[in-house]
Amino acid sequence: MNEEKQINKKINQDILKWVIIGLLIFAIMLLIFSIGVFVGEKKAEFSCRWAENYHKNFAGPRQGFRKNWQENPPFPGDFIESHGIVGEIIEIKENEFVIKGKDNIEKLILITEETLIQKGRNEIKKEDLKAGDLVVVIGSPDKEGKIEAKLIRTFDKNDKMPPIPKRP
Amino acid sequence: MNKKNRENFSNFKIIEPPSDLYERILFTIKKEQELNKARKTLFGFLFLLLISITTLPFSFNFLISQIQVSGIIYLITTAFINLDVFFALWNDFLLAILESLPVFGILFFITNLGLFLFAIRLFFNKKDYYQKYLLSKHLNLISFI
Numbered sequence: 613m614n615e616e617k618q619i620n621k622k623i624n625q626d627i628l629k630w631v632i633i634g635l636l637i638f639a640i641m642l643l644i645f646s647i648g649v650f651v652g653e654k655k656a657e658f659s660c661r662w663a664e665n666y667h668k669n670f671a672g673p674r675q676g677f678r679k680n681w682q683e684n685p686p687f688p689g690d691f692i693e694s695h696g697i698v699g700e701i702i703e704i705k706e707n708e709f710v711i712k713g714k715d716n717i718e719k720l721i722l723i724t725e726e727t728l729i730q731k732g733r734n735e736i737k738k739e740d741l742k743a744g745d746l747v748v749v750i751g752s753p754d755k756e757g758k759i760e761a762k763l764i765r766t767f768d769k770n771d772k773m774p775p776i777p778k779r780p
Numbered sequence: 781m782n783k784k785n786r787e788n789f790s791n792f793k794i795i796e797p798p799s800d801l802y803e804r805i806l807f808t809i810k811k812e813q814e815l816n817k818a819r820k821t822l823f824g825f826l827f828l829l830l831i832s833i834t835t836l837p838f839s840f841n842f843l844i845s846q847i848q849v850s851g852i853i854y855l856i857t858t859a860f861i862n863l864d865v866f867f868a869l870w871n872d873f874l875l876a877i878l879e880s881l882p883v884f885g886i887l888f889f890i891t892n893l894g895l896f897l898f899a900i901r902l903f904f905n906k907k908d909y910y911q912k913y914l915l916s917k918h919l920n921l922i923s924f925i
Contacts, residue, residue, distance in 0.1 A: 651878045696876020698851035714851050728865060748858045750872050762869050765858050 654753075658694030662719070662757035669720045669757060670710075692717060694753040701745045708758070709741065711749065720758040721749050729764045741766065818906070818913035825902050825910075832896035839892040846885030855880060 692715070699713040708722045723729075723738050730736065741747070741764070751761040798804075847853065859866040859873050866873050903910075 647878070651875065654875060655879055693876065693879040695872050695879060696855050698854045714849060730862065733861070748854045750855075750858070750869055750876055752872055762872060763858070763862070763865055765862070767854065 652691070654694055655691035658753040658757070659691045661753065661755060662692055665757035670718060692719070694759065695751065697721070697749045697759065699747065701741060701743050701747060704741060704743060707738075711747065721751070721764070722754070722758050722760045723764070724760060727761045727764060729766075731766045731768075736766070814909075815913055815916055818909045821902070821906055822910050822913060825899055825906070828895060828902070829899040832892060832899055835892050836896060839889045843882070843885040843889040846882035850880045850882045852877060852880040852882070 693713070697711055697713050697719055699711040699719075701709050702712050702718065703710040707724075708720055710718050711721055712718055727738075728735065729738060729741065731740070746767045748763075748765045748767065749759065749761050750763040751759045753759050855873070855876050859877075
């Protein structure tokens, strides 16, 4: 009788253990899925704003390219990164510059008073940036499809680093 | 007729089967079943090992090319060089790295590596099994010759 009770108790504990493990795994998977959705939403949001304001920021017809964007929604892999960009400076304006990223898409980077610009471990001024420099930009997107830079770091092309990322 | 048959067959000795014949038959059947199982497991392991070894270099090269295209190395290098800035802007850094992560490359390589390690583990767990199977085949071949 006692043995039967012990066996039943052990079975119940085993079942409980597996239920807890199952719930934990489900929670972790849900968390990872949520992170993926969050990052995807950020990229999609920036890609949409970038496309809607392309004609204002760079060039194009007055009415914009919005119609084309709506007719041909991009493949999910084509969404643009909005918080970190690696690329080459192609044009410098007063408080902003244009960078060509890995997907050969130009992005407008805003330099503010709080932007930290570095070369190596040394801080430099925005006047020291020039076209052709390889830079890494960390920032946040704004509503006009531009990226407000918080950190800009220039790399020397002679540094032992992988080649500039380019989508094949 | 039956009486005549009984007389004819009365000179035959009745051979009693050995007492453990039943157990020996069951043992042989069980041994054959184990050998069959070992053979299936061995071929399954060889197939898995072959597939995983063949695709491992491709998946590794694919991962490396995806990492190079994504530019994530630049982001991680920037984070490590400026640790104080990284901690100050950790949310932007984290989002930048997550956006650039080559997910398909990593997934493909990890799946391939997992299959390879599973095949190796299967081999070490069932090593005795395979040895018995191969030895039995070897002995059968010798007795056949």
